[in-house]
Amino acid sequence: MIVALTGAGISAEVGIPTFRGKGGLWNKEDPKELATLSAFLKDPVKVWKWYDWRRSLIKEKHPSEAHHLLARKKIPVITQNVDGLHQRAGSEQVVELHGNLWRVRCLNCSYKGWNYDTPLKEVPPKCPECGGLLRPDVVWFGEPLPEEAIRESLELLNYCSLLLVIGTSGSVYPASQLPYYAKERGAKLVEINPEETPLSPLMDLKIRKGATEGLKEFFSSYEL
Ligand code: OAD
Numbered sequence: 001m002i003v004a005l006t007g008a009g010i011s012a013e014v015g016i017p018t019f020r021g022k023g024g025l026w027n028k029e030d031p032k033e034l035a036t037l038s039a040f041l042k043d044p045v046k047v048w049k050w051y052d053w054r055r056s057l058i059k060e061k062h063p064s065e066a067h068h069l070l071a072r073k074k075i076p077v078i079t080q081n082v083d084g085l086h087q088r089a090g091s092e093q094v095v096e097l098h099g100n101l102w103r104v105r106c107l108n109c110s111y112k113g114w115n116y117d118t119p120l121k122e123v124p125p126k127c128p129e130c131g132g133l134l135r136p137d138v139v140w141f142g143e144p145l146p147e148e149a150i151r152e153s154l155e156l157l158n159y160c161s162l163l164l165v166i167g168t169s170g171s172v173y174p175a176s177q178l179p180y181y182a183k184e185r186g187a188k189l190v191e192i193n194p195e196e197t198p199l200s201p202l203m204d205l206k207i208r209k210g211a212t213e214g215l216k217e218f219f220s221s222y223e224l
Contacts, residue, residue: 003160004070005178006079006086009167009193010211013064016057016083020169021195035140044124044133051136055101056118063089066166066211069219078153080168080175082138095152097145097175099138108132145174157182164218166192167211170199190218 008018019026029050033039040047063071067089070077076093077086082101086094105112106127115125115134125134139145157163163182170176179189179199191203192214200206207214 001156001159002073002075002162002164003156003182003187004075004077004164004166005168005175006070006077006081006166006211007168007170007175008081010064010066011061011081011083011085012167013066013210013212014061014085016061016085018167018169020171031141035138036142037140040135040140044135048120048124048136051101052118052120052123055120058083058085058101059116059118061085064212066215067091069212069215073219075164076156078156078178080172082136093156095149095156097139097149097153099136099146101136101138103137104134105137106130106132106134112137150174153178154181157187158185160185160187162188162190164190164192164215165199165203166214168193168197168199169195170197192218 012018018024034047034050063085067085071090077091078095078097079086080098082098084100084102102114102116103112104115104125109127109130109132111127111129127134157178160182163179165179176199179202183189183202188204189202190205190207191200192207192209192211194208194210207217209217
């Protein structure tokens with residue numbers, strides 16, 4: 001079974017900025033000021049404004065050809081992306097390691113729900129059930145990944161014979177460990193990324209191209 005592990009690079013092709021590298025969000029912004037619980041508690045308006053901007057940007061984009069290719073081939077996806085583009089492309093099996101920026105949850109009660117407003121009607125948004133502060137249901141630095149996402153990822157990797165590692169810098173733990181896990185269980189690893197990454201030495205094949213061109217090359221060269 002083929003499985004894909006994706007990162008921001010697969011969405012970069014439709015104009016959604018990556019975090020690192022050329023044009024990366026973390027070159028301009030300090031992740032500690034925007035992607036941690038303490039930053040959110042200190043200034044929820046600032047953090048929500050940044051998410052509002054990203055949500056608005058993402059809403060007007062469409063999935064890339066690479067997203068569509070993975071969906072058409074019915075390849076299960078483990079993604080670090082929170083943009084929901086794999087689902088919009090029609091992928092049925094998507095494990096979201098870092099949550100989803102269209103989902104919100106309350107810091108005060110157990111409310112969790114979807115919110116697609118762009119721009120948000122109020123900043124910061126309030127819980128419809130208790131009036132508490134809502135946060136984006138994404139994983140911030142210092143927070144654990146959702147247990148279910150880890151379990152589902154490991155289950156997929158237990159059966160995976162080939163892992164396509166697409167558009168990730170492989171620099172964020174623990175997602176960056178998944179290729180090691182797959183390799184230990186005998187999977188072949190293929191990296192599709194225009195740049196070298198810390199995961200590159202692990203790879204059986206490296207395709208130094210963007211996600212769409214790289215996937216096309218992969219599917220045309222290998223009988224699947
Ligand atoms: P990064 O921004 O760290 O890395 C993006 C990768 O995509 C780089 O290795 C680029 O070389 C590559 N890339 C750029 N254009 C590409 C293209 N057209 N096709 C294929 N690859 C391309 O993104 P992630 O590895 O996803 O976490 O970052 C991991 C996590 O760090 C994110 O999920 C986010 C961030 O902080 C949280 O928000 C918790």
